[in-house]
Amino acid sequence: MKTAAIILAAGQGTRMKSGRAKVLHTLGGRPIIRYVIDQALALKADPVIVVVGHQGEQVIEYSEQVYGHRVQFVWQKEQLGTAHAVMQAKKALSGFDGQVIILYGDVPLLGVETTRELVRKVRRTKTPVGFLSSFPPDPSGYGRVVRKNGKIVRIVEHRDASPEELGIGEVNVGTYSIDCKYLFSHLGGLGAGNNQKEYYLTDLVAIAASEGHKVASVEAAAWEMEGINSRVQLAGMEARLQNIINTRHMENGVSIINPATVRIEYDVRIGRDTLIHPFVSLHGETVVGENCIINQGAVITDSVLMNGAQIHPYSVITEAEVGPEAQVGPFGRLRPGAKLLRKAKVGNFTEVKNSILREGVKANHLSYLGDADIGEGTNVGAGTITCNFDGYNKWKTIVGKEVLIGSDCQLIAPCEVPERAVLGAGTSLDKRTSMEPGDLIITRPQSTIIKGFRDKLEKDSARIKAERAAAKAAAEKKAGKKDTARAKKKPQKSDSESVACQ
Numbered sequence: 001m002k003t004a005a006i007i008l009a010a011g012q013g014t015r016m017k018s019g020r021a022k023v024l025h026t027l028g029g030r031p032i033i034r035y036v037i038d039q040a041l042a043l044k045a046d047p048v049i050v051v052v053g054h055q056g057e058q059v060i061e062y063s064e065q066v067y068g069h070r071v072q073f074v075w076q077k078e079q080l081g082t083a084h085a086v087m088q089a090k091k092a093l094s095g096f097d098g099q100v101i102i103l104y105g106d107v108p109l110l111g112v113e114t115t116r117e118l119v120r121k122v123r124r125t126k127t128p129v130g131f132l133s134s135f136p137p138d139p140s141g142y143g144r145v146v147r148k149n150g151k152i153v154r155i156v157e158h159r160d161a162s163p164e165e166l167g168i169g170e171v172n173v174g175t176y177s178i179d180c181k182y183l184f185s186h187l188g189g190l191g192a193g194n195n196q197k198e199y200y201l202t203d204l205v206a207i208a209a210s211e212g213h214k215v216a217s218v219e220a221a222a223w224e225m226e227g228i229n230s231r232v233q234l235a236g237m238e239a240r241l242q243n244i245i246n247t248r249h250m251e252n253g254v255s256i257i258n259p260a261t262v263r264i265e266y267d268v269r270i271g272r273d274t275l276i277h278p279f280v281s282l283h284g285e286t287v288v289g290e291n292c293i294i295n296q297g298a299v300i301t302d303s304v305l306m307n308g309a310q311i312h313p314y315s316v317i318t319e320a321e322v323g324p325e326a327q328v329g330p331f332g333r334l335r336p337g338a339k340l341l342r343k344a345k346v347g348n349f350t351e352v353k354n355s356i357l358r359e360g361v362k363a364n365h366l367s368y369l370g371d372a373d374i375g376e377g378t379n380v381g382a383g384t385i386t387c388n389f390d391g392y393n394k395w396k397t398i399v400g401k402e403v404l405i406g407s408d409c410q411l412i413a414p415c416e417v418p419e420r421a422v423l424g425a426g427t428s429l430d431k432r433t434s435m436e437p438g439d440l441i442i443t444r445p446q447s448t449i450i451k452g453f454r455d456k457l458e459k460d461s462a463r464i465k466a467e468r469a470a471a472k473a474a475a476e477k478k479a480g481k482k483d484t485a486r487a488k489k490k491p492q493k494s495d496s497e498s499v500a501c502q
């Protein structure tokens, strides 16, 4: 039998206190909605319809970018409740005959197997309505499953529940499997007579029960059923998910010295025998090969590390590629488009952007290499800078293989250095410089030597000091005479004052 899926993602997520739609907040580095759409696709549901409302444009834009036409969207302009949201998919499913899986966009970690079991049970028991229930350690906030003699009679929302109902430990996960025809022929009959004045999808359970149907339920585990309504819940789930991700990598042969301190996002892939030190962050779609070492404090985003690459402490790597056995850091910085081939090395405080460092290149200290192509085996001396930007345009620097670049050179782009050339320390080289392979270039001005300069400097300085001291003494002597004259006058003034005080 066919299945379709409806994902509810129109709500504002008021409890998140955010300007962003709740389903676009990230978990494990990817928007929450992505986990839910992945579930629907893994269940082979067709069509998959996402109900959007709050910031629907952004939700559509993101989902289309990831899933293309595999997902459809319908709008719920006003958010009048979960039943009203499902209603918006009625037209899109007009010709559909089968089960509709309804998933809430804010329940990301639900296992596909659990939902599949629900679909099977609904089919097996020939009931029109089934849903997932669970027994979380803290049921507050969730809808409670009310049973009479073991039979499900209704779901009551936390806000609408009596004190007795609040004591129920079984809750509604928010995942349903409902016969399509039954769904749309009954949704219209639901009221909004509840605390929130919303149309609750959960009320369909009471209707089915009152019609004499045995509503099916399948139990989900506590770890997978949680919905995200607040940032506190999001952080809690983030911690649990990180644990799951770390465990998955360790089980695949990756060593993580202190798992509680690392951040490894959901889509990151890591090869076996790679060693991850504390406080490492691996983001986005980073791919790490086998036998790599990633040292403390490295932050790596959307990058590729080939087998045997080593990242030394506190290096930051973004949209870059580190070749086999290549090394970066400590304090190395690879920006977008940086590509290190086999055994290339980028050392302390060196920044590389949109450049290729071919096999065995070493740029070990304090350099900036931007828009450059550095040939095999070339040594880039400390403090070498490619001056790639003229204020308006960026230009390329091309360096041949086995070049020796001395310390503190400036390669003013566009420029080219032939293979095996030697650049003396402090060389400034630009497009006018034409060298042949193997040439040496020195652009330092000729040194000038003044014999005995220091002695002369000392002598001059002593003479100037003595002259200044003499001038000062003469000035003081002159000033001293004036002071005596003034001192003679002063008592008269103080006399007159003391007279006045009497």
Ligand code: UD1
Residues within 6 Å of the ligand: 008, 009, 010, 011, 012, 013, 051, 076, 078, 079, 080, 081, 082, 084, 085, 104, 105, 106, 107, 141, 142, 143, 144, 155, 157, 171, 172, 173, 174, 200, 201, 202, 226, 227, 229
């Ligand atoms: C809902 C359930 C509750 C269950 C809990 C599980 C109802 C009435 N309650 O409560 O029984 O225990 O989920 O996590 O269904 N949405 C729309 N349009 C709307 C309203 C909501 O698309 O008009 C979407 C939201 O974006 C969200 C989902 O539906 O993705 C659930 O809505 P939410 O307000 O979070 O419901 P809960 O109060 O968590």
Ligand code: CA
Residues within 6 Å of the ligand: 104, 106, 227, 228, 229
């Ligand atoms: Ca929710």
